[in-house]
Amino acid sequence: MKWSRAxxxxxxxxxxxxxxxxxxxxxxxxxxxxxxxxLRLTQRExxxxxxxxxxxxxxxISLRFDRRPYDRExxxxxxxxxxxxxxDTSVSAFDTRSEERYDKQLPREVLLVLEQDGPAYRRELELxxxxxxxxEAKAASRPGDERLRENARRxxxxxxxxxxxxxxxxxxxxxxxxxxxxxxxxxxxxxxxVRGQVRPARVYMSQKLYGVVEGLSVSEINVxxxxxxxxxxxPQDGDVERRNQLPFDATVxxxxxxxxxxxxxxxx
Amino acid sequence: MTPSSxxxxxxxxxxxxxxxxxxDRLEREGVLKLxxxxxxxxxxxxxxxxxxxxxxxxxxxxxxAKQLSLGMRVASFLGALALAASxxxxxxxxxxxxxxxxxxxxxxTAALGTLVATFAIQARDPTGYFTKLAAxxxxxxxxxxxxxxxxxxxxxxxxxxxxxxxxxxxLLAYACDLRLLLAAGILCLIAFVSARTGTWSGxxxxxxxxxxxxxxxxxxxxxxVPQLLDHRKFHGFPAIYRVFGLxxxxxxxxxxxxxxxxxxxxxxRNIVEGFYQVLGFASTAGIIWLGARRHWPEVVNTGLVxxxxxxxxxxxxxxxxxxxxxxxxxxxxxxxxxxLAIFKRLRAGALATGAKPK
Numbered sequence: 001m002k003w004s005r006a007x008x009x010x011x012x013x014x015x016x017x018x019x020x021x022x023x024x025x026x027x028x029x030x031x032x033x034x035x036x037x038x039l040r041l042t043q044r045e046x047x048x049x050x051x052x053x054x055x056x057x058x059x060x061i062s063l064r065f066d067r068r069p070y071d072r073e074x075x076x077x078x079x080x081x082x083x084x085x086x087x088d089t090s091v092s093a094f095d096t097r098s099e100e101r102y103d104k105q106l107p108r109e110v111l112l113v114l115e116q117d118g119p120a121y122r123r124e125l126e127l128x129x130x131x132x133x134x135x136e137a138k139a140a141s142r143p144g145d146e147r148l149r150e151n152a153r154r155x156x157x158x159x160x161x162x163x164x165x166x167x168x169x170x171x172x173x174x175x176x177x178x179x180x181x182x183x184x185x186x187x188x189x190x191x192x193x194v195r196g197q198v199r200p201a202r203v204y205m206s207q208k209l210y211g212v213v214e215g216l217s218v219s220e221i222n223v224x225x226x227x228x229x230x231x232x233x234x235p236q237d238g239d240v241e242r243r244n245q246l247p248f249d250a251t252v253x254x255x256x257x258x259x260x261x262x263x264x265x266x267x268x
Numbered sequence: 269m270t271p272s273s274x275x276x277x278x279x280x281x282x283x284x285x286x287x288x289x290x291x292d293r294l295e296r297e298g299v300l301k302l303x304x305x306x307x308x309x310x311x312x313x314x315x316x317x318x319x320x321x322x323x324x325x326x327x328x329x330x331x332x333a334k335q336l337s338l339g340m341r342v343a344s345f346l347g348a349l350a351l352a353a354s355x356x357x358x359x360x361x362x363x364x365x366x367x368x369x370x371x372x373x374x375x376x377t378a379a380l381g382t383l384v385a386t387f388a389i390q391a392r393d394p395t396g397y398f399t400k401l402a403a404x405x406x407x408x409x410x411x412x413x414x415x416x417x418x419x420x421x422x423x424x425x426x427x428x429x430x431x432x433x434x435x436x437x438x439l440l441a442y443a444c445d446l447r448l449l450l451a452a453g454i455l456c457l458i459a460f461v462s463a464r465t466g467t468w469s470g471x472x473x474x475x476x477x478x479x480x481x482x483x484x485x486x487x488x489x490x491x492x493v494p495q496l497l498d499h500r501k502f503h504g505f506p507a508i509y510r511v512f513g514l515x516x517x518x519x520x521x522x523x524x525x526x527x528x529x530x531x532x533x534x535x536x537r538n539i540v541e542g543f544y545q546v547l548g549f550a551s552t553a554g555i556i557w558l559g560a561r562r563h564w565p566e567v568v569n570t571g572l573v574x575x576x577x578x579x580x581x582x583x584x585x586x587x588x589x590x591x592x593x594x595x596x597x598x599x600x601x602x603x604x605x606x607x608l609a610i611f612k613r614l615r616a617g618a619l620a621t622g623a624k625p626k
Contacts, residue, residue: 005387005390005391005443008387008439008443009383009384009387011439012383012387012436012439012440012443013380013383013384015432015435015436015439016376016379016380016383016410016413016432016436017380018432019410019413019414019432020376020379020413020414020417023414023417023418023421023423024372024417024421026423027417027421027423030421057357057360057361058360058361058364059360059361059362059363059364059365060360060363060364060419061364062419086470097536100529100537101534103529104529104532104534106466106469106471106472106475106478106479107471107472107475108470108471108472109472109473195424197472217424217425218422218423218424220422221422222419222420222421222422224367224368225364225365225366225367225368226367228364257424258424259421259422259423259424260422261421261422
């Protein structure tokens with residue numbers, strides 16, 4: 001049989017059709033059956049993605065997961081956890097060649113546990129509250145001290161932000177076995193298992209080896225056209241004030257392939 | 269023999285033009301004299317061939333047409349890139365205003381429609397310039413199709429998407445004889461093989477570029493593709509495979525020769541850098557030898573360029589700080605003279621053995 005142009009066209013069409021079929025079947029599989037988790041999130045946990053100047057022509061809107069903690073290493077992500085995730089921690093993290101040894105270990109994709117409005121958030125809130133009370137007490141003990149009064153005001157602001165604005169979505173664990181993680185965190189309305197990347201890091205001051213969450217494999221969720229009115233228009237890059245102008249509730253499901261989608265969204 | 273591609277027909281037409289020119293010269297110098305009948309027979313034969321080639325392949329019949337063709341090639345290359353970008357941004361501008369079903373439908377229809385349009389244009393375009401434009405748009409639409417499906421349905425990014433992209437680019441390249449699409453397909457293959465190589469060490473696939481050694485298996489594979497597959501009908505394709513193979517081999521090696529910390533090798537940085545410097549010199553020299561022996565000019569030239577880069581980066585490391593600048597550049601210049609002398613000898617040796625290209 002001679003290979004003709006018709007064969008080539010058929011092969012091309014077949015290739016495009018097959019690729020789309022595989023991708024869409026994957027989506028169907030992910031969304032079929034019972035979701036692995038369904039979280040009720042707000043603009044605090046899934047603010048709208050900023051639109052950079054170069055990307056201003058993009059008419060799509062997406063929400064990004066604002067996961068925490070982002071200001072320090074998580075307590076649970078220690079050397080033992082790194083080992084369990086497949087990182088080599090057999091060599092000292094603080095000798096002359098350790099920088100090269102640990103830098104060479106590039107991020108791995110693992111399973112992460114996201115906790116919504118759970119103990120991790122309550123602990124952060126408690127810490128902010130304790131800090132505010134401590135600073136207030138210091139300021140009250142020396143009423144004329146301007147610096148202490150300023151510290152107390154800042155601590156109050158941090159507490160207010162923690163209470164009303166900050167994300168309550170925390171990465172609280174990591175593993176390789178989804179069933180084991182689900183058994184450990186059975187509440188599917190509070191804990192979602194997702195894919196993300198982690199890597200080892202070192203703290204020189206405390207000579208401590210720990211793990212860092214680099215990012216989520218799916219870090220943004222597309223907002224379908226029907227729900228655009230709920231979340232508003234995308235803010236420009238760095239427009240911090242505007243991103244919280246439209247408060248909303250979004251129910252986000254995580255499917256069998258741990259990929260998320262917005263089930264429903266409503267203005268508050 | 270009937271040419272099977274435009275490149276072959278063009279080569280034959282060029283040879284006819286050279287033949288006529290040389291024949292005129294020989295006649296003026298009195299070396300050869302064709303009879304009027306012979307002259308007419310040759311002219312008629314060549315005219316007929318050129319007319320047939322022009323009709324079938326739209327070849328350049330003379331030097332002026334060839335110069336214009338070069339301009340058209342540049343224009344079609346730039347146009348292909350611009351139209352591909354235009355298709356991409358057109359969708360980006362409006363996709364958010366459609367329902368999900370419409371978004372997916374538009375993406376799939378655009379990919380299929382531009383593919384069919386490419387082959388429809390190819391049937392009416394013997395020059396190939398417009399086919400190249402259409403093929404590049406078809407490829408861009410397919411890439412956009414898969415990327416946007418991922419974005420619309422929040423699919424986890426995967427290196428597997430590179431495989432169908434490579435397959436479509438190669439299909440278009442071979443079906444329409446397009447080197448631009450061949451390069452696009454090769455780049456997708458390089459990314460896929462290198463990402464797979466990277467994941468063997470456990471890394472997340474998107475970080476494969478951070479370990480240059482990940483590119484070596486793809487480089488070796490690409491270099492030997494023309495040896496494994498018959499490319500006689502595809503003028504210039506073997507050279508593209510070999511050049512991409514060499515670039516994929518020598519660029520990572522150049523990085524490792526200067527920044528050993530990016531290597532998988534668990535040794536001191538200077539040992540790793542020294543190892544790749546030696547390997548760089550040895551492999552570029554070996555490639556130049558192989559290219560000269562097999563009459564692959566693109567291999568010789570690529571090997572030579574990297575040999576010189578390896579050499580000059582070492583000169584910089586050794587002497588830039590300690591030498592006065594005039595002396596440094598004088599040494600660099602002397603090295604160039606030395607290289608010229610060596611290659612002159614090699615060229616003379618090749619001529620003396622009377623080697624002929626394969």
